[in-house]
Amino acid sequence: MTHPPDTGPAPVLALKGVSKSFGAVRALRDVSLELLPGEVHALAGENGAGKSTLIKTLAGVHRPDAGQVLLDGEPVVFHGPGDARDAGVAVIYQEPTLFPDLSIAENIFMGRQPRRALGRIDHKATRAATAALMERLGVGLDPDRPARGLSIADQQIVEIAKALSFDARVLIMDEPTAALTGSEVARLFGVVHALRAQGAAVLFVSHRLEEIFRICQKVTTLRDGARIACEALAGMTEDDLVRRMVGRELAELYPERRARAGEVALGVRRLTREGVFTDVSFEVRCGEIVGLAGLVGAGRTEVARAVFGVDRWDAGEVEVAGRRLPRGAPSAAMAAGVALVPEDRRAQGLVMDLSVERNIGLTGLRTTARAGLMNRGAERSRSLDWAVRLQVKYARIADAVSTLSGGNQQKVVLAKWLATGPKVLIVDEPTRGIDVGTKAEVHRLLAELAAGGVAVLMISSDLPEILGMADRVLVMHEGRISAEIPRADATEESVLAAATGRAAA
Amino acid sequence: MPESLTRAIRWDTVVGALLLVLLLLSSGLVDGFGNALNLSFLIGNTLPIALIALPMTLLVVAGEIDLSVASTAGLSGAVMGRLWNEGMAIETIIPLCLLLGVVCGLVNGLLVTRLGLPSLAVTIGTLAAYRGVAQIVLGADAVTDFPSQYLDFAAGRLGDSFLPRAFPPFLVLLVIAVVVLHATPFGRSLFAVGAGEEAARFAGIRVKRTKLLLFVATGLMSALTGIFWALHYASARYDNATGLELSVVAAVLLGGIDFDGGRGTLGGAIAGVFLLGALQNVMSLRDVSAQSQIVVTGVLLVLSVLGPRVARQIAVLRARSSG
Numbered sequence: 001m002t003h004p005p006d007t008g009p010a011p012v013l014a015l016k017g018v019s020k021s022f023g024a025v026r027a028l029r030d031v032s033l034e035l036l037p038g039e040v041h042a043l044a045g046e047n048g049a050g051k052s053t054l055i056k057t058l059a060g061v062h063r064p065d066a067g068q069v070l071l072d073g074e075p076v077v078f079h080g081p082g083d084a085r086d087a088g089v090a091v092i093y094q095e096p097t098l099f100p101d102l103s104i105a106e107n108i109f110m111g112r113q114p115r116r117a118l119g120r121i122d123h124k125a126t127r128a129a130t131a132a133l134m135e136r137l138g139v140g141l142d143p144d145r146p147a148r149g150l151s152i153a154d155q156q157i158v159e160i161a162k163a164l165s166f167d168a169r170v171l172i173m174d175e176p177t178a179a180l181t182g183s184e185v186a187r188l189f190g191v192v193h194a195l196r197a198q199g200a201a202v203l204f205v206s207h208r209l210e211e212i213f214r215i216c217q218k219v220t221t222l223r224d225g226a227r228i229a230c231e232a233l234a235g236m237t238e239d240d241l242v243r244r245m246v247g248r249e250l251a252e253l254y255p256e257r258r259a260r261a262g263e264v265a266l267g268v269r270r271l272t273r274e275g276v277f278t279d280v281s282f283e284v285r286c287g288e289i290v291g292l293a294g295l296v297g298a299g300r301t302e303v304a305r306a307v308f309g310v311d312r313w314d315a316g317e318v319e320v321a322g323r324r325l326p327r328g329a330p331s332a333a334m335a336a337g338v339a340l341v342p343e344d345r346r347a348q349g350l351v352m353d354l355s356v357e358r359n360i361g362l363t364g365l366r367t368t369a370r371a372g373l374m375n376r377g378a379e380r381s382r383s384l385d386w387a388v389r390l391q392v393k394y395a396r397i398a399d400a401v402s403t404l405s406g407g408n409q410q411k412v413v414l415a416k417w418l419a420t421g422p423k424v425l426i427v428d429e430p431t432r433g434i435d436v437g438t439k440a441e442v443h444r445l446l447a448e449l450a451a452g453g454v455a456v457l458m459i460s461s462d463l464p465e466i467l468g469m470a471d472r473v474l475v476m477h478e479g480r481i482s483a484e485i486p487r488a489d490a491t492e493e494s495v496l497a498a499a500t501g502r503a504a505a
Numbered sequence: 506m507p508e509s510l511t512r513a514i515r516w517d518t519v520v521g522a523l524l525l526v527l528l529l530l531s532s533g534l535v536d537g538f539g540n541a542l543n544l545s546f547l548i549g550n551t552l553p554i555a556l557i558a559l560p561m562t563l564l565v566v567a568g569e570i571d572l573s574v575a576s577t578a579g580l581s582g583a584v585m586g587r588l589w590n591e592g593m594a595i596e597t598i599i600p601l602c603l604l605l606g607v608v609c610g611l612v613n614g615l616l617v618t619r620l621g622l623p624s625l626a627v628t629i630g631t632l633a634a635y636r637g638v639a640q641i642v643l644g645a646d647a648v649t650d651f652p653s654q655y656l657d658f659a660a661g662r663l664g665d666s667f668l669p670r671a672f673p674p675f676l677v678l679l680v681i682a683v684v685v686l687h688a689t690p691f692g693r694s695l696f697a698v699g700a701g702e703e704a705a706r707f708a709g710i711r712v713k714r715t716k717l718l719l720f721v722a723t724g725l726m727s728a729l730t731g732i733f734w735a736l737h738y739a740s741a742r743y744d745n746a747t748g749l750e751l752s753v754v755a756a757v758l759l760g761g762i763d764f765d766g767g768r769g770t771l772g773g774a775i776a777g778v779f780l781l782g783a784l785q786n787v788m789s790l791r792d793v794s795a796q797s798q799i800v801v802t803g804v805l806l807v808l809s810v811l812g813p814r815v816a817r818q819i820a821v822l823r824a825r826s827s828g
Contacts, residue, residue, distance in 0.1 A: 308707075310706060331710075333709075347703050351697050351700045351767075353701070354700055361693070362694075362705070362708040363709070365693055365694060366690055369689070372689060373688050374689060374690060374692075
């Protein structure tokens with residue numbers, strides 16, 4: 001519609017020198033960002049770089065410890081998401097949250113429907129307003145359709161329409177394409193173009209670099225909570241962007257290792273779970289640490305769950321030490337010597353209300369029992385032994401694990417599984433959310449286990465961790481193994497290239 | 506605070522103490538309470554609650570519940586009466602009724618574990634369904650002419666003592682249940698399932714199979730209770746044991762079994778059962794109407810959900826102020 005004057009438009013929403021810490025973690029350090037009307041601005045960075053914190057600061061979920069949020073050049077303080085919305089800032093999340101039993105129109109105007117006399121809801125006006133919004137977005141969704149059964153892509157459109165109905169001038173899209181198909185992405189981008197033409201400022205977050213280049217004009221790159229660069233995308237290459245995202249020195253907290261790979265301990269062949277992962281084949285040998293890298297949602301965790309038997313697979317086979325595992329049977333996997341330290345420590349790794357002793361004991365119920373009865377002495381000494389070996393810090397071993405710190409909880413999960421004497425150890429994000437010191441301990445432990453002949457499969461979104469620990473790196477992209485990179489050739493660039501689906505550099 | 510003290514204020518100990526106090530006070534203050542005959546009535550009338558409370562405790566610890574138990578008991582009694590009228594031998598009838606209980610439990614268990622339905626909803630449904638079948642089977646008849654040696658076993662007492670003849674077999678079942686819940690890997694896994702089902706699954710525990718087994722055990726014990734009930738009161742009717750599920754659930758929760766699963770002891774549950782039984786007995790002796798007794802049971806149910814939480818909260822506060 002209107003073109004900005006030559007002096008350049010003023011930013012609608014901006015951050016100036018914003019810092020935010022959570023405990024000891026500095027999520028954002030002195031970050032500035034300007035969102036201009038009619039511009040689509042990309043936010044790039046690895047997992048944990050601070051993107052979510054930045055979005056939540058703009059959306060009024062977090063308040064900055066230092067620095068300012070500026071709306072039309074004036075400092076504002078958002079006391080909550082409601083404030084931000086009233087100021088015209090809307091966030092579209094990856095997974096929209098609509099009321100499934102209400103119609104599209106009712107969802108959009110929930111709680112503020114046009115009224116007729118006596119406060120009755122004016123359904124006709126609601127429908128008409130919704131139809132007008134859909135027209136503006138260039139999408140033909142029926143206002144009367146219930147939200148249940150809409151695809152994620154359609155639900156996002158509804159969320160965007162809702163944002164427009166609030167006269168949103170700033171639209172923040174947090175990985176909106178993660179769950180969309182190609183044609184749905186194209187339609188979404190059409191909507192973004194329409195919004196841009198109408199003068200909205202858009203902040204776009206995506207792990208898919210080609211999308212950033214397709215619809216954004218400018219990119220801000222975050223790394224470890226700090227702004228690395230803010231520049232025009234014209235003239236940049238994907239490799240430039242990747243370098244800015246990852247270009248850090250490898251920290252030296254990784255133990256020296258010399259791999260002596262032995263027999264194949266875990267063999268996965270053509271494993272497929274429909275719609276989740278496809279044709280996944282790999283081997284892990286005794287004494288080897290194999291890294292499994294990829295973006296969140298690439299299917300890494302799902303493969304691990306299937307191998308361990310928590311989920312079923314549809315096709316393919318899993319062998320441990322040459323013997324095939326039945327599908328969907330964790331107890332059989334355990335008996336064969338497989339251990340899984342799951343991704344979600346609080347829900348999957350531990351029973352939070354049970355004691356340290358009982359949690360570690362959970363994997364040894366059958367082995368410590370005598371004549372079918374619990375042997376409490378054996379259970380306690382097994383638990384104590386492993387808690388001490390891993391230097392878990394607790395007041396009493398009978399205390400609930402919920403009273404422990406995150407790092408110590410993770411050690412309890414490791415203790416619980418190491419106590420089974422596994423041949424194959426799968427660890428999923430083994431150091432997520434734990435402090436640097438404990439992280440180094442976990443790395444040393446994994447290295448020792450491998451040196452002792454255990455086959456380790458390590459899933460991690462922490463690239464330096466993958467590069468620092470793994471003898472080989474498997475990379476998954478959209479449910480398939482997209483690359484297998486030997487240690488010598490593994491760099492952040494090569495792994496990220498495979499993870500984002502580009503041909504290996 | 507020393508560990509012994511923390512343990513002493515555990516809710517199940519509180520319930521045990523309350524039971525003792527009630528027994529002592531009642532034998533001193535309530536006429537007709539302390540004699541052997543009344544005590545044998547008290548225990549005999551409480552046995553149906555106690556029998557079903559055994560598997561129900563395990564089920565609630567594992568995070569599920571079965572409200573169809575009284576209807577299963579009623580159905581089992583009705584089938585027993587019908588088959589007896591048809592002339593079948595009681596030695597054949599009893600195993601058939603137990604098998605029926607297994608089937609009832611299996612239906613509940615499969616609906617919960619295979620279809621993923623909430624047990625509260627499923628068993629409210631089967632509560633109605635099983636009772637309906639019972640009425641179809643027996644109509645308005647009351648069958649009373651069971652063989653006398655069976656009636657004597659279910660209603661008589663051991664000599665002149667206060668113990669019913671059915672009490673020793675109950676003790677055996679109680680010991681089995683205590684051992685299963687508190688001394689076997691299976692029992693240990695129930696606490697994990699109740700407190701963190703997903704983590705239990707990730708530790709290789711077969712959660713669905715475990716729950717199915719518990720529903721079957723509950724159905725079996727409910728059917729056994731139905732047989733006992735019909736013999737104890739010498740009357741098999743389709744509406745036998747109506748409302749018993751309320752007493753069982755109230756007693757189990759009163760005994761400190763957490764409704765959300767993962768917490769409690771069988772000792773506490775049994776103390777809860779007999780506390781409730783003793784209260785009902787005292788109320789009957791004092792001519793409190795049956796309706797009022799149900800009100801008391803209902804209030805107890807609410808208090809018993811509240812009580813353990815308050816007790817835990819106090820323990821936490823004390824631990825904090827001393828630590």
